[in-house]
Amino acid sequence: MKFFHYASPSTFYHLAGxxxxxxxxxxxxxxxxxxxxxxxxxxxxxxxxEAYRIIFIHVPAAWMGMLIYLVMAFWGAVGLAFNxxxxxxxxxxxxxxxxxxxxxxxxxxxxxxxxxxxxxxxWDARLTSTLILLFLYIGTLALWSAIDDVKRSDRAGxxxxxxxxxxxxxxxxxxxxxxxxxxxxxxxxxxAPKMAATMLQGLLLMTAAAWAYAIAATLVRVRRIILExxxxxxxxxxxxxxxx
Amino acid sequence: xxxxxxxxxxxMGGRGFFVWSAYGVTAICVLTEIVWLRRSADQxxxxxxxxxxxxxxxxxxxx
Numbered sequence: 656m657k658f659f660h661y662a663s664p665s666t667f668y669h670l671a672g673x674x675x676x677x678x679x680x681x682x683x684x685x686x687x688x689x690x691x692x693x694x695x696x697x698x699x700x701x702x703x704x705e706a707y708r709i710i711f712i713h714v715p716a717a718w719m720g721m722l723i724y725l726v727m728a729f730w731g732a733v734g735l736a737f738n739x740x741x742x743x744x745x746x747x748x749x750x751x752x753x754x755x756x757x758x759x760x761x762x763x764x765x766x767x768x769x770x771x772x773x774x775x776x777x778w779d780a781r782l783t784s785t786l787i788l789l790f791l792y793i794g795t796l797a798l799w800s801a802i803d804d805v806k807r808s809d810r811a812g813x814x815x816x817x818x819x820x821x822x823x824x825x826x827x828x829x830x831x832x833x834x835x836x837x838x839x840x841x842x843x844x845x846x847a848p849k850m851a852a853t854m855l856q857g858l859l860l861m862t863a864a865a866w867a868y869a870i871a872a873t874l875v876r877v878r879r880i881i882l883e884x885x886x887x888x889x890x891x892x893x894x895x896x897x898x899x
Numbered sequence: 900x901x902x903x904x905x906x907x908x909x910x911m912g913g914r915g916f917f918v919w920s921a922y923g924v925t926a927i928c929v930l931t932e933i934v935w936l937r938r939s940a941d942q943x944x945x946x947x948x949x950x951x952x953x954x955x956x957x958x959x960x961x962x
Binding site for chain 2: 769
């Protein structure tokens with residue numbers, strides 16, 4: 656079956672190698688377009704002035720931070736259910752990028768909060784649950800490096816991620832469930848976006864750039880992990896000899 | 900065009916510090932990750948190659 660063909664580390668290694676330049680260039684081009692729209696086309700916000708332009712990184716980073724965690728949990732579940740190798744490698748490849756983007760969302764939120772709310776940080780539901788997400792990423796990375804046995808380490812990380820995944824809906828609905836300082840969602844499926852069309856275009860371009868970037872970074876990392884884990888196989892030996 | 904001049908652009912309506920520190924730190928994070936990805940891929944490859952050479956030299960001495 657095709658699926659199992661692509662699930663073999665050697666096939667995936669070559670496939671990922673082909674996809675990296677495409678996704679990386681896509682990320683770069685979309686980011687340039689998104690920044691252009693965000694800074695030179697989108698109008699000044701009538702309430703927030705120019706400070707709102709932080710949205711073009713804050714929201715994509717926050718979305719990706721949550722999405723990458725969900726994808727990690729998905730791969731963790733697949734790995735545990737089918738006892739396969741590649742899903743666990745994908746988990747490890749995703750985590751650092753997810754952690755970095757979650758940190759970016761917290762940082763950009765802080766420097767947006769200061770001029771808008773008068774404070775860098777509040778312990779409200781949205782901010783606290785996002786901080787917990789960052790700690791979950793860091794905790795998973797620490798757990799992996801603490802357990803030497805690869806199989807046990809993989810399983811422990813997958814289990815922790817599957818438990819931690821309950822935090823993601825808490826982040827998403829925190830602005831609905833609790834009375835929070837954080838504004839409600841500006842873009843949603845159930846209502847028209849509450850922003851100018853060009854603002855939304857900039858936001859969507861930057862979101863697409865963040866997707867492409869996360870995919871590229873994950874593929875680069877997963878290729879390294881595949882080589883390390885499959886180092887005893889003939890195909891890896893051949894790649895190392897050829898140096899390609 | 901939203902901006903009268905470049906200095907107008909950089910001041911971001913008086914919020915320049917906040918806007919540019921958001922974008923600056925994001926750029927640093929992304930660039931650091933890219934450099935780190937490249938370096939760790941290279942280092943890992945070199946380490947694996949050394950291990951491979953060591954393995955094959957062991958095999959030769961056994962024969």
